[in-house]
Amino acid sequence: MADARIAQLHGRRVWDSRGRPTVEVEVHLADGATGRAIAPAGASTGQGEALDLRDGGSRFGGLDVRRAVGSVNHEIAPALMDRDATDQEAVDRLLVDLDGTPDRSRLGGNAIVATSMAVLHAAAASAGVPLWQHLAGGRPVRIPLPEIQIFGGGAHADRRVDVQDFMVVCPAARSFSEALDWTAEIYRAAGGLMRQAGKAQGVADEGGFWPAFDSNEEALETLTRAIESAGFVPSAQVGISLDVAASQFGRGGRYTLALDDRTLDTVALIDMLGGWIEQYPILSVEDPVGEDDHEGMLEFTRRYGHRCQVIGDDYLVTNAKRVEAAATGGTANAVLVKPNQAGTVTEAFQALRAGKEAGFGTIVSARSGETEDVTVAHLSVGWDAGQLKVGSFTRSERMAKWNEVLRIEESLGESAEFSGWSVFTFTGSGPSTARP
Ligand SMILES: C=C(OP(=O)(O)O)C(=O)O
Numbered sequence: 001m002a003d004a005r006i007a008q009l010h011g012r013r014v015w016d017s018r019g020r021p022t023v024e025v026e027v028h029l030a031d032g033a034t035g036r037a038i039a040p041a042g043a044s045t046g047q048g049e050a051l052d053l054r055d056g057g058s059r060f061g062g063l064d065v066r067r068a069v070g071s072v073n074h075e076i077a078p079a080l081m082d083r084d085a086t087d088q089e090a091v092d093r094l095l096v097d098l099d100g101t102p103d104r105s106r107l108g109g110n111a112i113v114a115t116s117m118a119v120l121h122a123a124a125a126s127a128g129v130p131l132w133q134h135l136a137g138g139r140p141v142r143i144p145l146p147e148i149q150i151f152g153g154g155a156h157a158d159r160r161v162d163v164q165d166f167m168v169v170c171p172a173a174r175s176f177s178e179a180l181d182w183t184a185e186i187y188r189a190a191g192g193l194m195r196q197a198g199k200a201q202g203v204a205d206e207g208g209f210w211p212a213f214d215s216n217e218e219a220l221e222t223l224t225r226a227i228e229s230a231g232f233v234p235s236a237q238v239g240i241s242l243d244v245a246a247s248q249f250g251r252g253g254r255y256t257l258a259l260d261d262r263t264l265d266t267v268a269l270i271d272m273l274g275g276w277i278e279q280y281p282i283l284s285v286e287d288p289v290g291e292d293d294h295e296g297m298l299e300f301t302r303r304y305g306h307r308c309q310v311i312g313d314d315y316l317v318t319n320a321k322r323v324e325a326a327a328t329g330g331t332a333n334a335v336l337v338k339p340n341q342a343g344t345v346t347e348a349f350q351a352l353r354a355g356k357e358a359g360f361g362t363i364v365s366a367r368s369g370e371t372e373d374v375t376v377a378h379l380s381v382g383w384d385a386g387q388l389k390v391g392s393f394t395r396s397e398r399m400a401k402w403n404e405v406l407r408i409e410e411s412l413g414e415s416a417e418f419s420g421w422s423v424f425t426f427t428g429s430g431p432s433t434a435r436p
């Protein structure tokens with residue numbers, strides 16, 4: 001019988017994809033098993049998220065994390081010594097209690113989530129199985145539908161366009177690997193169209209093109225043309241998924257669009273998004289209005305939730321209570337699950353479970369500041385989330401996750417089930433007709 005007690009836990013400072021320091025935690029168990037994980041970081045963060053601990057006035061512009069690393073080595077490590085790594089809930093409860101703040105600001109959200117994920121990896125290693133399998137515990141799983149960014153905008157591209165993520169989903173693909181093949185063709189087609197029009201300006205934080213578009217509609221038009229010119233049928237085979245991330249350009253029901261210098265109220269914003277849903281092959285919309293705009297979320301879900309996935313990210317901040325409230329109130333029909341937004345693996349799982357119980361779509365997501373850490377790939381499979389959002393091609397911190405899912409898919413062989421269209425049968429706000 002493996003001895004999965006924590007024997008050693010070490011925090012260190014490493015670097016993320018935005019060139020910022022972050023926290024890595026390494027755990028060693030009594031039986032020799034090890035686990036390692038790195039905290040990611042968001043740019044468009046919701047107000048209810050766990051707060052990362054950084055140093056303040058360092059020469060890295062207030063972005064250093066030496067204090068969070070200190071939390072790991074001086075407080076968390078002694079507290080977790082000899083604890084059973086296979087009891088994730090108890091480990092996470094101890095981390096939350098040790099911190100003692102509602103927003104994890106004493107020890108640092110980055111210190112806590114890296115520890116929580118590293119312990120999870122060590123427990124899987126101790127059991128001698130891949131992490132996804134350890135999480136699944138014998139229950140059936142699906143390989144997730146990838147949501148892949150083609151154009152970046154908002155906080156990930158200096159507000160070059162208002163909408164943060166223009167992504168594609170390929171639910172008609174027969175497998176995850178085929179969905180990647182299709183998306184790569186579309187990515188290349190989009191790049192070609194942009195170069196022809198003189199609109200390509202490198203890549204944004206999550207690997208999508210950094211676009212020089214004059215309007216959000218130009219991005220939607222170009223993306224639809226890219227789907228077609230890559231040889232796919234919009235809607236029937238390939239859809240568009242948007243992360244509007246509206247909190248980045250509005251609060252209190254007033255939204256200021258940088259591109260066309262307009263301020264919209266909630267109804268006007270919803271009308272604009274509704275016009276896009278009518279005109280373009282949009283299957284999914286994340287954070288269509290601001291995180292404080294409950295009325296707007298309700299109205300948007302009421303109008304479009306039967307034909308379109310309505311995801312709460314900043315709006316739900318991976319919080320089970322908020323997911324339950326959204327299900328009762330009809331203010332979303334899907335939840336984005338970001339472990340560092342919740343704070344620990346256990347809390348992220350609780351949010352996902354609350355979503356599933358409510359009939360919501362569930363999407364495990366990376367952050368805009370990432371590393372080679374592939375934990376989210378395993379969570380998406382092991383928790384049978386159905387969907388995974390990680391960013392795009394051309395950036396290896398993103399490809400590390402997509403490639404990890406390819407490995408998992410291959411390891412399952414013939415028995416690998418791809419989620420595909422099944423994710424658009426959410427019932428949270430009535431039956432979906434997103435499937436053509
Ligand atoms: C992944 C996202 O970006 P960030 O990590 O900046 O919140 C998102 O908003 O969904």
Ligand SMILES: [Mg+2]
Binds near residue numbers: 245286313
């Ligand atoms: Mg988002």
